[in-house]
Amino acid sequence: MRVLTSRRAAAAAAALALTAPSGATAARFAVGLEQGASAAAVAKRVRETSGGSVSILAPFALTLEAQSARRVARLRGVAYVERLDRVRRLAFVPTDPFAKRQWYLDSIKAFTFWPQLPAIRAPVYVAVIDSGVDGSHPELQNRVEDARSFVDDFPRKDAQGHGTFVAGLIAAEANNALGIAGIGFPVKLLVAKVVRADGTISPEAEAKAIRWAVDRGAQVINLSLGGTRDPLQPARDTFSQLEASAVDYAVKSGVVVVAAVGNGDQAPSLPWTYANYPAALPHVIGVSALARDGSVPAFSNRDPIYNDLAAPGQDMLSTLPRALTETRPLCVEQGYSQCGPKEFKRGEGTSFAAPLVSAAAALMLSEQPTLAPEQVSLLLRRSAADVTPLTGCAPCWTEHDSHSGWGRLDVDAAVRATHAELPRPDQFEPNDEAGHRAATLGKRQRVLNLQATLDYWDDRADVYRVWLRRGQRLSASVNGLGLLEAQLLLWRPRTRVVQRRLPATTRPLRRSAGFGFSQRLRPYRAATTGWHYLEVQLPVPSSGGYALTIRR
Numbered sequence: 001m002r003v004l005t006s007r008r009a010a011a012a013a014a015a016l017a018l019t020a021p022s023g024a025t026a027a028r029f030a031v032g033l034e035q036g037a038s039a040a041a042v043a044k045r046v047r048e049t050s051g052g053s054v055s056i057l058a059p060f061a062l063t064l065e066a067q068s069a070r071r072v073a074r075l076r077g078v079a080y081v082e083r084l085d086r087v088r089r090l091a092f093v094p095t096d097p098f099a100k101r102q103w104y105l106d107s108i109k110a111f112t113f114w115p116q117l118p119a120i121r122a123p124v125y126v127a128v129i130d131s132g133v134d135g136s137h138p139e140l141q142n143r144v145e146d147a148r149s150f151v152d153d154f155p156r157k158d159a160q161g162h163g164t165f166v167a168g169l170i171a172a173e174a175n176n177a178l179g180i181a182g183i184g185f186p187v188k189l190l191v192a193k194v195v196r197a198d199g200t201i202s203p204e205a206e207a208k209a210i211r212w213a214v215d216r217g218a219q220v221i222n223l224s225l226g227g228t229r230d231p232l233q234p235a236r237d238t239f240s241q242l243e244a245s246a247v248d249y250a251v252k253s254g255v256v257v258v259a260a261v262g263n264g265d266q267a268p269s270l271p272w273t274y275a276n277y278p279a280a281l282p283h284v285i286g287v288s289a290l291a292r293d294g295s296v297p298a299f300s301n302r303d304p305i306y307n308d309l310a311a312p313g314q315d316m317l318s319t320l321p322r323a324l325t326e327t328r329p330l331c332v333e334q335g336y337s338q339c340g341p342k343e344f345k346r347g348e349g350t351s352f353a354a355p356l357v358s359a360a361a362a363l364m365l366s367e368q369p370t371l372a373p374e375q376v377s378l379l380l381r382r383s384a385a386d387v388t389p390l391t392g393c394a395p396c397w398t399e400h401d402s403h404s405g406w407g408r409l410d411v412d413a414a415v416r417a418t419h420a421e422l423p424r425p426d427q428f429e430p431n432d433e434a435g436h437r438a439a440t441l442g443k444r445q446r447v448l449n450l451q452a453t454l455d456y457w458d459d460r461a462d463v464y465r466v467w468l469r470r471g472q473r474l475s476a477s478v479n480g481l482g483l484l485e486a487q488l489l490l491w492r493p494r495t496r497v498v499q500r501r502l503p504a505t506t507r508p509l510r511r512s513a514g515f516g517f518s519q520r521l522r523p524y525r526a527a528t529t530g531w532h533y534l535e536v537q538l539p540v541p542s543s544g545g546y547a548l549t550i551r552r
């Protein structure tokens, strides 16, 4: 063991020596050889011309270390000359004139993954369900694939400006020598207008818009909107079953749903300790805001569970409809938020944090189009940069916290993660409730073995419909594979609600016994014939796969 350790130390010392600069100005080059050229003969000519040191790398190239490789490219037998000592992963830097003022681009490493703006293979469709988008805006006119209004107004008009601001963050044309750079360069927008003139949104319009976006081929849905959640005061809790069903429809269709956790200035008190709906629904990626100094602003709602990650949401710069900025005719940057009304001038809110995550999800799907929503969500959370007191947020503790979720969005790490080992998808999602929302299992097989996943923050329950005849016995066991301490609950036929039930109204027929990673449901003899519901539930913070066995 000692030998190994000292050899490693020696190797480390050698590596350090190699990375130290050898001569102040010497640079390294690759010199490509023309087909059929003699490597030795070309090496001699290169050495004489440059005065540097040359070695043969392979039959097709030489390496040259010299002050300069000027004139080498013109030598007989040389195909090309290329510098070798450049950083391989140069970040693409957008040339848009306001890009330097988009401080959030660096903070989330928006373009680090790409050495230059890549050619777009296939577009990724992102739905912006909002106040409409100014369809004539020069930064957005080529990015809007389709638009539909679910209120009494035109979808490509945006009198309020919110939707155009959100759309610009996601998809403003990058590298067009104009204005800002949107992050999602492969994105085509599906614009669904749902905000009424008074600024409110009906759950019907939202649900119709989600359905339209899914059917129209959206791969990501951005919801920079929401309503208050208050589990302690049901009277002011705005849970909507319709909204939950619409989100289920999207998740079932493989669509990533991103929502702002909401701003406390619309809540009963500030800061507010619960994420808004729809961010607080399972499978929805809830996004909180970060300030430029790394803190989480007071307006950004806290939530110990449904706050998934944080992204910049203060001092934001984006596109605005010209009709809005024209009210300030002396402002030169027409069509951008710095010329907008007060509320957009230095745009802030979780509304503007969520679109950065939507764009990141689109970039991940551009790399790996087959990713399931729960894979995108888990990769985004796992690759986030932890927000702690050291990064500027005094009340944010290590790893997940109620202020910043899993931390700051890191686009580079998230996109890289799509090329590494992927988390297991769950083919039964969404199956978070009893009734029609449960996953139906085959009626006939006596023994059912299946594998699925649970996640305390995003998918706390999987519910399966299991057919039992009167008198038939059922037993089950769940194995959390060393990670999950899952429980089993069996519910009687015609149960509709198990997650949001009032505790006194319904009780399970059986609960599993045991502690740890393996739990068993002792045999139950059915009192009536019908679809029973077997729920696998995760009461403690963890995430991973499980194996479920059902015998009847």
Ligand SMILES: [Ca+2]
Residues within 6 Å of the ligand: 096, 139, 172, 173, 174, 175, 176, 177, 178, 179, 180, 181, 182
């Ligand atoms: Ca631009």
Ligand SMILES: [Ca+2]
Residues within 6 Å of the ligand: 386, 387, 388, 396, 397, 398, 399, 400, 401, 404, 405, 406, 407
């Ligand atoms: Ca943290």
Ligand SMILES: [Ca+2]
Residues within 6 Å of the ligand: 426, 429, 452, 453, 454, 455, 459, 461, 462
């Ligand atoms: Ca699941």
Ligand SMILES: [Ca+2]
Residues within 6 Å of the ligand: 429, 430, 431, 432, 459, 460, 461, 462, 463
């Ligand atoms: Ca589930």
